[in-house]
Amino acid sequence: MSHPSLHLTDLSYFPGCSLESSARESNISLMEAAGILGLNLIELEDWNCCGSSSANILDKEIAFSLAVRNLSLAPAHRPLMVMCPRCLYHLREAHQRLVREPETLRAQERRWGRPISLDLPIIHFLEVLVLLGPARLEQGLVRNLNGLKFVPYYGCTLFRPPALRQGTYYQGELGRVLTMLGGEPLTRALTHRCCGSFLSAARADVVTPLVNEILASAVAVGAECLVTSCAMCQLNLEIRCTWEPRLPIFHFSEILALALGAEDYEGWFTRHLVDPRPLLAARNLIA
Amino acid sequence: MNPPKAGRQVRGAESRIVLAEQDRFLARDIQRLSGTNLNRCYHCRTCGNGCPFIRGMDYPPNGVIRLVQYGLRRQALESHTIWICVGCHTCSVQCPMGIDIAAIMATLRRLALEEGAMIAETNILDFHREVLHSIKQYGRAHKLGIMLRYKARVHQWFADLDVGLRMLAKRKMDLRASRVQAIDEITRLFIPHWKR
Numbered sequence: 001m002s003h004p005s006l007h008l009t010d011l012s013y014f015p016g017c018s019l020e021s022s023a024r025e026s027n028i029s030l031m032e033a034a035g036i037l038g039l040n041l042i043e044l045e046d047w048n049c050c051g052s053s054s055a056n057i058l059d060k061e062i063a064f065s066l067a068v069r070n071l072s073l074a075p076a077h078r079p080l081m082v083m084c085p086r087c088l089y090h091l092r093e094a095h096q097r098l099v100r101e102p103e104t105l106r107a108q109e110r111r112w113g114r115p116i117s118l119d120l121p122i123i124h125f126l127e128v129l130v131l132l133g134p135a136r137l138e139q140g141l142v143r144n145l146n147g148l149k150f151v152p153y154y155g156c157t158l159f160r161p162p163a164l165r166q167g168t169y170y171q172g173e174l175g176r177v178l179t180m181l182g183g184e185p186l187t188r189a190l191t192h193r194c195c196g197s198f199l200s201a202a203r204a205d206v207v208t209p210l211v212n213e214i215l216a217s218a219v220a221v222g223a224e225c226l227v228t229s230c231a232m233c234q235l236n237l238e239i240r241c242t243w244e245p246r247l248p249i250f251h252f253s254e255i256l257a258l259a260l261g262a263e264d265y266e267g268w269f270t271r272h273l274v275d276p277r278p279l280l281a282a283r284n285l286i287a
Numbered sequence: 288m289n290p291p292k293a294g295r296q297v298r299g300a301e302s303r304i305v306l307a308e309q310d311r312f313l314a315r316d317i318q319r320l321s322g323t324n325l326n327r328c329y330h331c332r333t334c335g336n337g338c339p340f341i342r343g344m345d346y347p348p349n350g351v352i353r354l355v356q357y358g359l360r361r362q363a364l365e366s367h368t369i370w371i372c373v374g375c376h377t378c379s380v381q382c383p384m385g386i387d388i389a390a391i392m393a394t395l396r397r398l399a400l401e402e403g404a405m406i407a408e409t410n411i412l413d414f415h416r417e418v419l420h421s422i423k424q425y426g427r428a429h430k431l432g433i434m435l436r437y438k439a440r441v442h443q444w445f446a447d448l449d450v451g452l453r454m455l456a457k458r459k460m461d462l463r464a465s466r467v468q469a470i471d472e473i474t475r476l477f478i479p480h481w482k483r
Contacts, residue, residue, distance in 0.1 A: 017428040022459040048426040048467045053374060054418035057396055065476050066422065112472070156375035162387045194339045194375035201437065202414040204447060206343035206371065235459070239450050271457050 006121060008131060012074050013041040014091070016084040016231075017049055023231035025268035026251035030083060030125065032264070033257035036140050037132060041081065044073055050087035051094070053198055067094035068108045068116065076117035083125050083253070085157035085230045092122050093163050124158065125253070126170045126229065129177055137180050142261030145182035146283050150255075151218040152178065152185050153226045155233040156194035174229055174252060181259040183227075189217040195233040200240055211240040215247055223247065224279055227255050238273040248276030258285060309358030317355050321394040323387040328352045334378035334388050344368040345407070348378050348388050351395065364399040368392070370408035413440045423477050426467025431460040 019027040034041045047070050049055070051063035067090045074080045082088040098105045099118050109116055129137070152174035159169055175185035193214050196207030214237065218226055225248045228234050237249045254268055258280075265286060269277050280286045318325055328349060335347030345367040346354065354363040363369070372392040379387045399406060406412050417437045421429045434451060438444050454460050467473055475483060 017430075017465070020427065020465045021461045022430055022454070046468045048473055049422045049428055052418060052422065052428060054415035055422060057393070057415050058400065058419050060397065062419075062476050066473070069472060156377060160376040160380050162376065162379050162390075192377075194373065194377060196339075197373040197375065198414060198418075199340070199343075199371070199373055199411070201434065202410040203343060203371070203408070206340060209342065210339050239454070271459065273453055273457060273459075 006079050006123075006131060008039060008079075008128060010040045010042060010078050011081040011128065012044050012078050014044050014047055014050070014070060014080060014082045014087060016082070016087040017052075018231035018235070019083055022235055023251065025271045026083065026231050026234070026253050028264070029251065029257040029262065029268050030253035032262040033253055033260050036257070036260040036262070037129075037136055039128065039132075042078070044070060044080070047073060050084075051090040053086065056090070063090070064094055064097065065108070065111070067091050068098065069112055071095060071098070071120065071122075072108070072112040072114040072116050074117070074120055076115070076120060079121040079123055081123055081125055081128055084232070085124070085155060086232065088122065088124050089157050089161055089164065092167070093161075095120065095122055096163065124170065124229075126158075126173050126177070127168060130170065130173055134180055137177065137260075140260045141181055143259050143285055145178065145255070145259055146285065148183045148255075148283055148285070149186055149222060149224045150178065150183055150250075151189045151221070151223045151226045152187065152191055153189075153214070153218075153228040153233060153237070153249075154192050155228060155230040156192060156197075158229055159192065174227065178227065178252075178255060178259075181256070183255070183259075186218070186221040186223050189221050189223065190214045193217075195230070195236040196240065197232065197236070200236045204240065207236065207240050208242055211237055212243060215241050215243075218247060225250055225276065227252050241274075246274045248272065248274050248279055250276060304357075304359070306357055310360040311358050313358045313360050313363070314356050317391060317394055317398075320397075321387065321390040323390050325352050325355060325386055325391055327384040327386055328356070329384070331383060333381050333383060337377045337381045339375065339377065340371050340373065343371040348372075348392070352386075352388070352391065355391070355395075361404070363395055364402065364404035365407055366395075367407040369395040369399065370406070370411045410441050413437060416440075421464070423474060425464045426470055426473040427465050429461070429464035431455075431462065432464060434460070 015027055049066055051067040055063035179185055196210050200207045227250045229252045234249050234251055258265055330349045332349055334349050335341055351363055351368050369392050374389045376389045379389045414437050417433045418428055421433050
């Protein structure tokens with residue numbers, strides 16, 4: 001799905017449960033960055049859980065309907081922007097099914113009493129940045145990242161799922177955007193390795209070696225931190241790493257907002273379990 | 288074929304397996320339900336080599352495909368592998384035959400639940416149940432509520448207590464759940480249509 005003619009001023013925004021709670025710092029910094037870039041993010045009114053892995057495992061139909069309710073709430077005239085890769089996946093997958101199955105579409109429209117647009121573009125924030133183009137980022141650059149060495153960590157979902165094979169791939173965009181802002185991406189680490197997802201709650205013993213492996217790969221290439229596009233990855237990499245010294249794990253939106261000159265970063269970074277402020281101060285990025 | 292030596296644990300060898308007595312329609316069913324062609328699998332084991340979770344699995348992903356191909360329904364549905372799989376799709380992407388292995392795992396989980404098979408990873412299932420419970424109640428996932436109810440269910444209050452407390456201290460888990468206003472629209476999804 002490519003939408004070259006999108007109007008990127010007003011966007012519907014689906015935060016998702018993680019950005020609403022545990023990863024609120026990602027939400028706030030995203031809003032900040034979007035404001036600086038001239039994007040007007042309008043939170044989807046009364047949105048609900050995208051369906052999540054758990055609902056999809058226990059009851060695919062309930063999960064599907066959960067995703068579709070969100071689609072029924074989205075005004076057709078603005079693109080729906082999603083930050084969480086897993087939410088993006090579930091919303092897009094549901095949307096694809098509605099396109100394939102007209103009778104399901106009609107049933108869902110009756111259920112929610114609202115029309116659902118089959119042309120609704122559902123896009124990730126990275127996609128918005130790419131469409132905005134490099135000029136806008138360069139204009140907005142206030143704090144050069146001073147060669148901050150980071151691993152762009154995508155996690156598993158942004159590119160993987162076969163269901164989204166027809167979609168645009170944003171391989172490398174995290175790195176490219178931050179390179180433009182003065183960072184130095186180190187891509188020869190485990191950038192797409194799954195972080196352990198929900199197993200972190202029920203089988204931490206399986207997740208811990210996995211997270212350690214990801215972080216070891218980052219240390220091996222000389223990274224100072226990881227920048228991730230997924231809030232769940234960010235949390236798992238922070239809480240399940242068992243060896244020292246721990247690398248700070250940033251939300252992509254935090255680093256972006258920081259480079260674009262946001263000032264209220266203190267509130268985001270104090271919410272991290274691995275304090276990133278010493279690193280940023282050493283790089284003269286924060287006072 | 289010699290029976291396995293006594294005292295030695297051989298997986299799947301509690302008794303001799305007679306293939307002719309197995310579920311000969313299993314592969315066809317899984318294929319239809321998952322929408323992917325598992326007969327293309329020639330067991331090159333690429334899936335297992337790439338799988339981040341292989342440590343926690345009893346069968347490698349292709350091993351589960353083998354069970355399905357042989358019609359070993361119970362062994363497939365009762366395997367740990369299908370619950371350890373989080374659906375990261377690494378195997379699906381790496382498979383040289385383009386088999387969506389994650390979709391096969393998802394289908395097997397669904398069948399295991401529908402048929403009341405013995406669930407090998409009850410903790411994982413309990414966690415999923417609590418997430419869904421939270422969604423039913425609030426329309427959104429409330430992490431603290433999920434974790435508390437999950438801990439109560441599995442009686443493991445002290446596992447991960449340090450992580451939980453650190454998350455609370457950093458206000459990563461909200462005491463109050465974020466809620467959907469029109470919660471009726473959500474709860475209605477959980478009631479069968481003939482009861483509404």
